[in-house]
Amino acid sequence: MSQVVTPSATPAAARPRVRRDIGIKRRYAAERRFRAYGIAAILFGLVFLFMLLTSVVSKGYTAFQQTMITVPIEFSEQVIDPNKERATNPQKLLTANYPVLARNAVAKVLGVAENDRTKMREVGQMLSDSVRAQLRDLVVANPSIIGTTQSVRLLAAGDLDSAFKGQIDLDVTESNRKISDQQVGWMKQMAEAGTLAKHFNTGIFVNGASSRPEAAGVGVALIGSFYMMLIVLVLALPIGVAASIYLEEFAPKNRFTDLIEVNINNLAAVPSIVYGLLGLAVFINFMGLPRSASLIGGLVLTLMTLPTIIIATRAALKAVPPSIRAAALGLGASKMQTIFHHVLPLAMPGILTGTIIGLAHALGETAPLLLIGMVAFVANYPTTPLDPSTALPVQIYMWANEAERAFVERTSGAIIILLLFLIAMNVGAILLRRRFERRW
């Protein structure tokens, strides 16, 4: 379209050759529009991926820091053991009034008089309830510190933590927020003195469940998830590989193997919650295994991942060229030897990639675990797969249902941990594929 002929410029009727209007402009516009829809669709997807990740990260990165108050604590014998009965009564050290020690120490730093009851209570509220356990463990582990003064790093209360991280709007009137003006003043005072500061939060990795956000962590959930992944790996990989070898290499083409084929494809698409129902009915109700145990979670996830692994393994086996099989058979190897000595090692990278991706899916799965009672408040580390435990995504679910602001931060923090694990697994799978993939 070099020249656009317009009626006003030339008397069109006079010219014998008229360019037939095939609507090229309109068609090219449609073409451009169509293309733009495609780009818009992709952008839409990517923008939401980006938003999802930034929303989680911006809410959650603060969870890896924790506000702590470092004060010299006087382990006064008068408070811990006024009647000097700790030698005879071991319960004494366990039940002593430790929060008072912490509160007095902080009050001393702030210059609050010990007989000012209302102020003392406010000071106490700035500390997490978990200082009781913290100081108790210190004293029980080493009773000789009674009577001395030690510098101890105490957990600040969840609300103070949120306020210090700037997550509580301090412009709201005092009665409408969870932290008083007095406490904010003290917070600033201590922050300037350096007693109150943010430190790296190891608690979120090692602690168990807690109703106090500042002391809650994913330790138990990590162990539970680890057990489950171990069970899935130990069960699903061999069974899946064995099943796919049979289906791919040995199975005669008949009704039965057809049925298995259709079955596996369908199982891969069954909603995960149905596997939870299966686990509940078969493993818990029928076999009587304990609820909340990571063993059951592992078994349910195994059944769920099996189809994924089988499909990936069959694809990997199919990709091994027939010439390898023919060569091995020609040298007198039996069919079994051909497969186990030659085909399987060559297919291994593909199988492992599929397995890792299946494991990553299993790691993020929540719904079936809710049904088999993994929604449990577990504060102690499980030592065997039969102990009650919880899993990382379930922990996220439980925290997501908590109302406190500090738990939103914890939830996002846990999600970041989960996503990091998933990224690590997927990157591992990609590297494995890059490193060992062969094109025949």
Add this chain to the structure above:
Amino acid sequence: MLLLTTAVIAILGYLAGTRRALALSGGRSSNMHSRPGYYGSFVAVWAGLPALLVLAIWLIVSPAVINNVVRNDFPADALAESAATQSLNFGMIEGIARGLNALSAEETAQAERNPDELRALMGSRGVAIAGEPQPYMVKAAVDLNRLRALNGWATAFIVTLIALIGGFVSYRMIKPRFRARNRVEHVILGSLIVASSIAILTTVGIVASMLTEATQFFHAVPAWEFFFGTVWDPRFAAAGSGGSEGQFGLIPLLLGTLYIGFVAMLFAVPVGLFSAIYMAEYASPRLRAIVKPLLEVLAGIPTIVYGFFALTTVGPFLRDISAQIAGLTTGNYTSFIQAQSVLTAGFVMGIMLIPYVSSLSDDIITAVPRAMRDGSLGLGATRSETVKRVILPAALPGIVGAILMTASRAIGETMIVVLAAGVAARMQLNPFEPMTTVTVKIVNQLTGDLEFTSPQTLVAFALGITLFAITLCLNIYALYIVRKYREQYE
């Protein structure tokens, strides 16, 4: 422990078998039919496999036998009680039996004489017993402990014996002409078949377990009330009362499921389809190599993360923005979209489903033969015309299959709706209000304490089987379409 013993015997058998085969071959391994390792494996299989099978059967059968024996010694009045009371009593006996293990022999004898003090005695050892033990219970508990100990020893003895016999017999069978490899390979083949039938077993397990529990539910609540009832109000009955006054209408839940799924598809299908078309027809290989994995990341993110995103970001955002819109148009700043709503859940679920639609349809579009594309372009059609007039009609069945598969995901999706859709089972058509789904109700009914007798719990299985049936039909139909479509172009 027993497993370990068997394993040790099997390993020893392997070593002995290999050694014997080497010895028999007299230095020339071609004298033997198979390589030495196969003889070793043969012995190991014979030592391990029968023993393990017997162990498995024994472990399954013996508790039932022991319980029967103990129960036979019950006094007549205990046997006359209802099944529930009996199982309760048996639980108590189990507790006593566990407690007795913590006591010394002398204390046990004393306990047998006067069972009244037993509870206090065990309480001091940290064993709590549910009720006041009756005399026959203590006797039964002692019996139970005795039988269990006996059973343990018997199992150990018999399994070890079988392992040894198996190992010995197979060891004697090793001869130069003996075809050990073929035997071992048969065993391997057998285990492969067993492994592949686990897939079938899973399906059978799903269907059987849900059907049995669901039939129990339908005993309490008539099927037509469940399938056609329009009110969902299960009314948690007090534990044990077993009252079924609640109403279990499936319709509102199903409607919510379909509605939310529909909203999700409304977002996912156009976006997914257009990105698939763009990536298949327009994008350069480099762009494709970057964008495709990125979009697939969306499918790899756990659904709980989407749920959290909906709960904390999308829901409040929609609520606030609707308040702004309402304020600008009517002057009344009340939000008309609730934080938990059909729209929130559907929208977030739609984002999650984009990669499913896009990668499935991408495969299908690229499977359309090159010749059709070239023919259309050669006749002067633009790319978009080619896509609209030639490729999409050719790929339509496959795309419909892909969409159906995605729809079955949407219907079975749980975590997003649990966190973002709400729990109120209502029948309404306003997408800005919360609705609930089948999966949400399954989770609601089954978290917390539950007993397998009340319809409040069992209804979850009825819901589950409905869900399973719907997704199964969708999947089978979709797979059928896709398969048919592939055949057309291969």
